[in-house]
Amino acid sequence: MKFPNNNQLSPFHRVFQVPKGAVLTLLLTSLLYWGLNVNHSTANAISLVQPALRDKPGTACAKSDKLGTACAKSERTTVSSHGKSAQLAQNTNQQSKVLPKRIAKAILRDASKRSDIPMRDLQVTQATPKTFSNPCIFKFGEVCTREYKPVEGWEVNVQVKNDSWTYHVDKSGSQVVLDPKVSASQPTAMPKALEATILRDASQRSKTPVAQLKITQATQKTFGNPCEFKFGEICTKEFNPIGGWEVVVAGGSQSWTYHVNESGSQVVLDPKAASQ
Structure with missing residues (x-):
């Protein structure tokens, strides 16, 4: 059987006749395009898997065989990190509840x-x-x-x-x-200097020698405010505390109640006793 030469080919056959070099170029281009599509698809798949790894460590790893080893390591690291953070927060909270x-x-x-x-x-x-x-x-x-x-x-x-x-x-x-509201009764704990100051004041007021006077009770107190410290009967509820003592002095058949501050700079006799 004889084949026609190129000059004898019909116009239709001439259109589809392509040189070998062009065919090779088209083939390489197709392969390259296919490879790029594969890489792009893989990158998209990884980008979808990574958020899942962060949100639900176990789920994404179970669905991806290729990433199994990496997922397992990442999951262990995440759990370990969360565990250490929780332990640190717990220790800090416990320390804050302990009185230094x-x-x-x-x-x-x-x-x-x-x-x-x-x-x-x-x-x-x-x-x-x-x-x-x-x-x-x-x-x-x-x-x-x-x-x-x-x-x-x-x-x-x-x-x-x-x-x-x-x-x-x-x-x-x-x-x-x-x-x-706490009052500590301690007759022997009051400083001697305060005792001397109070006895001297009682002696001057009663015209009684100090040797004949005696402190029978001394109670350390915190007075709510200056009004209470000065034996005020009608005082506001202002809280302006004064630390000091409530002291009872006896002499003969009489007794006097004093309030004195801690430094001894203020010595106040109960007005009821002063009027007797």
Whole structure:
């Protein structure tokens, strides 16, 4: 059978007759295009898997065999990281609920001074972290405004013999306040200088020699404000505390009640006794 030569081909056959070089070029171009599509699809697949790994570590890893090993390592790392963060937060929270030793010592030192009992015989029985709404509440004020000026600190109970004393202390330990309702009776703990000052005043008022006068009771107290300190019968509920003593002096058939501050600079006789 004879084939026609190129010159004898019909116009239709001539249109579809392509050189070999052109065919090779078309083939390489097709392969390259196919390869780019494969890479692009793989990149898209990975980008879809990664958010799933972050949100649900186990799910994406289970659906992808190729990423199995990497997913397992990533999941273990994520769980370990979350575990350490949770443990750190828990430890920090627990530490914030523990009364610092230096603050406990400051409170026990104050209780020891007031009760004349060695620190080793005193014990903190309870310590609760609190946010006091304002300084008035922090200082055990009974009637306080609604001003919000918070004081971060602690409410602490101290066992003193058979009694329990309540303290408020700020978080720095610079302010240690004993509940004014607590009174420690300690006849021998009042400084001798205060005793001498009070006896001298009682002697001058009663015209009785100091040798014939005797302090029968001395109670350490925190007076709510200057009005209460001065034996005021009608006082406001202002809380402006004065630390000091309530002292009873006896001479013959008479007795006098005094209030004296801690420094001895203010000595006030009960007006009822002065009028007798």
